[in-house]
Amino acid sequence: AAMAERAARHCCLGWDFSTQQVKVVAVDAELSVFYEDSVHFDRDLVEFGTQGGVHVHKDGLTVTSPVLMWVQALDIILEKMKASGFDFSQVLALSGAGQQHGSVYWKTGASQVLTSLSPDLPLREQLQACFSISDCPVWMDSSTAAQCRQLEAAVGGAQALSRLTGSRAYERFTGNQIAKIYQQNPEAYSHTERISLVSSFAASVFLGSYSPVDYSDGSGMNLLQIQDKVWSQACLGACAPRLEEKLGRPVPSCSVVGAISSYFVQRYGFPPECKVVAFTGDNPASLAGMRLEEGDIAVSLGTSDTLFLWLQEPTPALEGHIFCNPVDPQHYMALLCFKNGSLMREKIRDESASASWSKFSKALQSTEMGNGGNLGFYFDVMEITPEIIGRHRFSAENHEVSAFPQDVEIRALIEGQFMAKKIHAEALGYRVMPKTKILATGGASHNRDLLQVLADVFGAPVYVIDTANSACVGSAYRAFHGLAAGTDMPFAEIVKLAPNPRLVATPTPGASQVYEALLQRT
Numbered sequence: 001a002a003m004a005e006r007a008a009r010h011c012c013l014g015w016d017f018s019t020q021q022v023k024v025v026a027v028d029a030e031l032s033v034f035y036e037d038s039v040h041f042d043r044d045l046v047e048f049g050t051q052g053g054v055h056v057h058k059d060g061l062t063v064t065s066p067v068l069m070w071v072q073a074l075d076i077i078l079e080k081m082k083a084s085g086f087d088f089s090q091v092l093a094l095s096g097a098g099q100q101h102g103s104v105y106w107k108t109g110a111s112q113v114l115t116s117l118s119p120d121l122p123l124r125e126q127l128q129a130c131f132s133i134s135d136c137p138v139w140m141d142s143s144t145a146a147q148c149r150q151l152e153a154a155v156g157g158a159q160a161l162s163r164l165t166g167s168r169a170y171e172r173f174t175g176n177q178i179a180k181i182y183q184q185n186p187e188a189y190s191h192t193e194r195i196s197l198v199s200s201f202a203a204s205v206f207l208g209s210y211s212p213v214d215y216s217d218g219s220g221m222n223l224l225q226i227q228d229k230v231w232s233q234a235c236l237g238a239c240a241p242r243l244e245e246k247l248g249r250p251v252p253s254c255s256v257v258g259a260i261s262s263y264f265v266q267r268y269g270f271p272p273e274c275k276v277v278a279f280t281g282d283n284p285a286s287l288a289g290m291r292l293e294e295g296d297i298a299v300s301l302g303t304s305d306t307l308f309l310w311l312q313e314p315t316p317a318l319e320g321h322i323f324c325n326p327v328d329p330q331h332y333m334a335l336l337c338f339k340n341g342s343l344m345r346e347k348i349r350d351e352s353a354s355a356s357w358s359k360f361s362k363a364l365q366s367t368e369m370g371n372g373g374n375l376g377f378y379f380d381v382m383e384i385t386p387e388i389i390g391r392h393r394f395s396a397e398n399h400e401v402s403a404f405p406q407d408v409e410i411r412a413l414i415e416g417q418f419m420a421k422k423i424h425a426e427a428l429g430y431r432v433m434p435k436t437k438i439l440a441t442g443g444a445s446h447n448r449d450l451l452q453v454l455a456d457v458f459g460a461p462v463y464v465i466d467t468a469n470s471a472c473v474g475s476a477y478r479a480f481h482g483l484a485a486g487t488d489m490p491f492a493e494i495v496k497l498a499p500n501p502r503l504v505a506t507p508t509p510g511a512s513q514v515y516e517a518l519l520q521r522t
């Protein structure tokens with residue numbers, strides 16, 4: 001009876017192979033999420049002994065994750081879906097996301113295994129011997145400083161590398177990780193026939209053959225020329241020999257890379273014509289999930305604050321990262337990470353609002369926009385954007401002072417954090433437009449008074465959006481977009497039925513004049 005009741009419900013699946021778990025959502029044609037499931041590495045795969053999904057090595061710099069843990073997590077989640085009666089036959093297409101920058105090393109001969117998987121067995125035991133490196137470097141790794149210097153030197157410096165690939169050299173970026181493996185484990189490198197990102201690795205398993213890297217996640221490698229969307233020969237050559245043949249040709253992120261492998265048709269009942277749309281990075285997938293459009297900004301207010309920007313024409317800088325846009329192949333996106341986020345806000349709340357958010361909010365309500373000309377920048381931990389530490393306060397006469405009254409301190413912190421975001425966004429080529437929406441997410445986005453300052457500083461309306469599943473949901477949206485491949489239907493058209501974000505704050509009249517004056521002084 002239950003099965004009979006479950007009407008045929010065509011859907012797309014969105015996957016996320018993130019740092020701590022594998023997650024999946026099913027989204028129907030009305031863009032409603034009607035199924036979700038997840039497998040948590042630390043909790044459900046304890047035999048791998050990870051913490052937060054990773055192994056931090058004794059050197060304190062090397063951070064890896066076992067690829068077979070990701071493979072086995074997929075076995076488990078598919079069995080959970082099957083046991084719950086999920087109807088795989090209704091899946092029209094699937095796409096997914098992976099934690100960015102991580103890399104997977106397929107051993108010579110693995111492609112034969114991948115194309116001839118037996119549907120009678122789980123993936124883990126069949127792929128057991130398919131990887132030349134079992135502990136994959138992931139984005140939390142910072143052991144490749146030497147390789148970063150070598151790469152920048154090879155292409156003419158940090159700014160040159162940023163112009164070429166969208167970022168200066170970063171330890172977590174894949175090219176530098178591949179260089180380290182080639183230098184320190186040449187044997188394994190020589191037995192590697194294919195190198196995938198976490199995203200294209202997951203796509204390869206569903207495809208039953210090697211999936212290409214997409215332009216957007218490929219922009220996180222310090223290897224892809226983001227203007228021409230081809231590998232930079234100078235960067236490839238600086239990292240490792242014969243690298244291009246191991247990477248394959250990159251593809252537009254909206255590409256249908258093929259039909260699902262017969263393994264999934266026979267073992268789980270997926271339709272043979274189910275399409276696999278290129279997987280991408282978790283942040284580009286989140287941009288799709290938030291339905292960011294030209295001129296919009298997403299601000300994730302968490303432990304560290306992350307800004308997602310949509311850029312038409314990027315101006316690469318030494319801060320932030322520019323990626324090819326995952327939903328519009330002509331445009332770009334950028335990420336800016338600010339390490340002094342919520343932890344800094346909590347410290348000032350403790351010191352100047354007796355650890356009470358309501359007192360903190362009252363201070364914002366009782367102080368004026370522009371804070372009487374008082375400016376403050378607070379970095380208790382070494383900031384990434386820019387690289388600076390310490391607390392810096394300036395009076396209206398621009399004299400450095402050592403303290404502010406409590407209410408002034410609180411407003412100075414919040415105005416300073418949001419003005420810094422605007423300054424660095426504009427340095428990357430971002431411009432506020434009349435149609436600009438600011439999408440706020442993360443813990444601090446529940447504080448309306450804080451969002452009012454955000455609206456005033458940027459001169460744009462602020463909406464709140466729930467992004468718990470944004471990488472998965474964005475991947476399901478991209479799968480629907482892939483179904484329309486060839487009709488050049490814009491992504492925004494495909495997802496217009498999705499639930500809209502909620503408007504929370506609009507700019508106070510006169511705000512732009514106040515902050516223009518203040519921004520001149522920074």
Ligand SMILES: O=C(CO)[C@@H](O)[C@H](O)CF
Pocket residue numbers: 018019098099100101139172220281282283321335
């Ligand atoms: O390194 C990052 C982006 O550059 C992180 O956000 C990872 O993508 C998290 F998985």
